[in-house]
Amino acid sequence: MLTAKNLTKKFESGTxxxxxxxxxxxxVQEGEFxxxxxxxxSGKSTLLYQLGLLDKPTSGEIFxxxxxxxxxxxxxxxxxxxxxxGYVFQDYATLPALTALENVMLxxxxxxxxxxxxxxxxxxxxxxxxLGPRLHNLPSQLSGGEQQRVSIARAIGxxxxxxxxxxxxxxxxxxxxxxxxxxxxxxxxxxxTIIMVTHEPEYAKLxxxxxxxxxxxxxx
Amino acid sequence: xxxxxxxxxxxxxxxxLKVGLFLAxxxxxxxxxxxxxxxxxxxxxxxxxxxxxSGILVGLIEGATExxxxxxxxxxxxxxxPQRPYIDQTPTLLKSIENLxxxxxxxxRYTTSGKLEANWKVxxxxxxxxxxxxxxxxxxxxxxxxxxxxxxxxxxxxxYLTADDYNEVMLGxxxxxxxxxxxxxxxxxxxxxxxGDKIRVTIGETAHEVRVxxxxxxxxxxxxxxxxxxxxxxxxIIGRYDYNADEIAVKLQDGFDPLEVKRxxxxxxxxxxxxVQTAEEGEPKFIKDLKQTFALLGNxxxxxxxxxxxxxxxxxxxxxxxxxxxxxxIMKGIGVTGTAIEFSYILQSLFYAVSGMLLGSVVxxxxxxxxxxxxxxxFPFSDGILVATVSGTxxxxxxxFIATMIAGFIPARIVVKQNTLDAILGR
Numbered sequence: 155m156l157t158a159k160n161l162t163k164k165f166e167s168g169t170x171x172x173x174x175x176x177x178x179x180x181x182v183q184e185g186e187f188x189x190x191x192x193x194x195x196s197g198k199s200t201l202l203y204q205l206g207l208l209d210k211p212t213s214g215e216i217f218x219x220x221x222x223x224x225x226x227x228x229x230x231x232x233x234x235x236x237x238x239x240g241y242v243f244q245d246y247a248t249l250p251a252l253t254a255l256e257n258v259m260l261x262x263x264x265x266x267x268x269x270x271x272x273x274x275x276x277x278x279x280x281x282x283x284x285l286g287p288r289l290h291n292l293p294s295q296l297s298g299g300e301q302q303r304v305s306i307a308r309a310i311g312x313x314x315x316x317x318x319x320x321x322x323x324x325x326x327x328x329x330x331x332x333x334x335x336x337x338x339x340x341x342x343x344x345x346x347t348i349i350m351v352t353h354e355p356e357y358a359k360l361x362x363x364x365x366x367x368x369x370x371x372x373x374x
Numbered sequence: 375x376x377x378x379x380x381x382x383x384x385x386x387x388x389x390x391l392k393v394g395l396f397l398a399x400x401x402x403x404x405x406x407x408x409x410x411x412x413x414x415x416x417x418x419x420x421x422x423x424x425x426x427x428s429g430i431l432v433g434l435i436e437g438a439t440e441x442x443x444x445x446x447x448x449x450x451x452x453x454x455x456p457q458r459p460y461i462d463q464t465p466t467l468l469k470s471i472e473n474l475x476x477x478x479x480x481x482x483r484y485t486t487s488g489k490l491e492a493n494w495k496v497x498x499x500x501x502x503x504x505x506x507x508x509x510x511x512x513x514x515x516x517x518x519x520x521x522x523x524x525x526x527x528x529x530x531x532x533x534y535l536t537a538d539d540y541n542e543v544m545l546g547x548x549x550x551x552x553x554x555x556x557x558x559x560x561x562x563x564x565x566x567x568x569x570g571d572k573i574r575v576t577i578g579e580t581a582h583e584v585r586v587x588x589x590x591x592x593x594x595x596x597x598x599x600x601x602x603x604x605x606x607x608x609x610x611i612i613g614r615y616d617y618n619a620d621e622i623a624v625k626l627q628d629g630f631d632p633l634e635v636k637r638x639x640x641x642x643x644x645x646x647x648x649x650v651q652t653a654e655e656g657e658p659k660f661i662k663d664l665k666q667t668f669a670l671l672g673n674x675x676x677x678x679x680x681x682x683x684x685x686x687x688x689x690x691x692x693x694x695x696x697x698x699x700x701x702x703x704i705m706k707g708i709g710v711t712g713t714a715i716e717f718s719y720i721l722q723s724l725f726y727a728v729s730g731m732l733l734g735s736v737v738x739x740x741x742x743x744x745x746x747x748x749x750x751x752x753f754p755f756s757d758g759i760l761v762a763t764v765s766g767t768x769x770x771x772x773x774x775f776i777a778t779m780i781a782g783f784i785p786a787r788i789v790v791k792q793n794t795l796d797a798i799l800g801r
Contacts, residue, residue: 203795261708
């Protein structure tokens, strides 16, 4: 489903060069729950951004459903992110001017759904993460855990092929973290492909497969 | 080229516009009331600057033009043909036009040149020149003249002439030193002439002693440099027993087109004996030139206002977009197109601009224009009004609309074009 071959990502700062990913190859099958772990600065988030088409690698190739998507233009990347991918960011990344319902409706409207259908699908997604009673609340009126669940609902509302999560529990207490992870497990049970970055080994254990990064290279 | 991109994905473009509207409406609805209010006030003032400054400049001249039309020319002005000393067959001509549809009033004027002399009875050293002024003497029917030009309302001292007055005159204010306000060889004036004083009017070789009954100031030079007699007396003085006049001013009833009435006059052969002009045609060329000059000045000042408005919107949208850089990154990250985001910012800019324009238009058409019509600005040479036509205002609004659209688009474009991941991570 998703394959990366020999991915390398370098950052240049003045005369110095930092290699964040060094010749990484990975393949994710449909329905898999993959956890990417590693210490801070190991390159796990960088790998997620390359796989999720939010960034371009310095070298290497990425294939999505056997199509090479490494060097497609920004518009095509946006289109793929909209149709095929879903994202849960570390700090919720909800849009403050939109209610919980509108946050989830946004990608659906962008996909061309009419308002009624977008409302219906967004409501269903929010109810699936336990936010049925908070549909019309603005993010500022929600707790951190609730905002993260809005983010999850937004990521799954349009039924993406792959769900990417970048340390989704990093800013949450343990009880709320468990609630978020339970939501991920339930999605996985329903066949959702998930790639999650985490630095918590116990959360990584919930995945089918764990990829450990050290200094930009896969070590497990 | 973005246009080709849209042609390749028309459905996506339409969806982007829809989502842009969705985002813009929510951003506007949930923005701070005071911030939105302040931006709209700035846009209102900018719009007023565009419309009112040029409107006052044009109105300054328009006021003068309207005064000439209302108080001197009337809606149609009939004057002598070239090479003729007066309007031949005036009584016949008057009969042929007085029952035309739309005629409200007709004032027939007799004019001649003459000399005014004050304090001629006072002894003066031989080296001192006599105090005298050469000017136009006009004979009017006071009632008809008042019906056409409302001159009785322009009396600033003394009284308006009546039909029975004999050896009584009204003086235009510019003939008097105290109203002229400046010393000029080109504009000689009389000093210390008061109501009730006798002055000497010399026409040809004959001098007449007359009493000053009234002084009028109309802000129309042709009136304010004249001496007014009763027509009957002046006709006698100049021997115009055939009643042939020099000027005829015609006032029309409201709603009648001067051009149509002029055509009717021409159809009755008036042009055989006189030159017939609408007030607009009779407007002196320098007035037309002045109007154009002031309109240009107004537009130049308005252009500066437009630049200020564009910069204001640019700054507002740029600050808005920069402070939401991360949100824009997130939107792009979850698949919202740059077009949708840009369109939402353009719509927000247009909301500010259109609100400002609407509010500004209400102020212009329901507050300022009626106010300046009732209380014109008292310029020395005209009663300044505010000239703001619906079409002219709409054009200025349209220009502001386009400028705002561009000023809203550019900053949004700058932020949208930034790297998505950098925007999300705030780096």
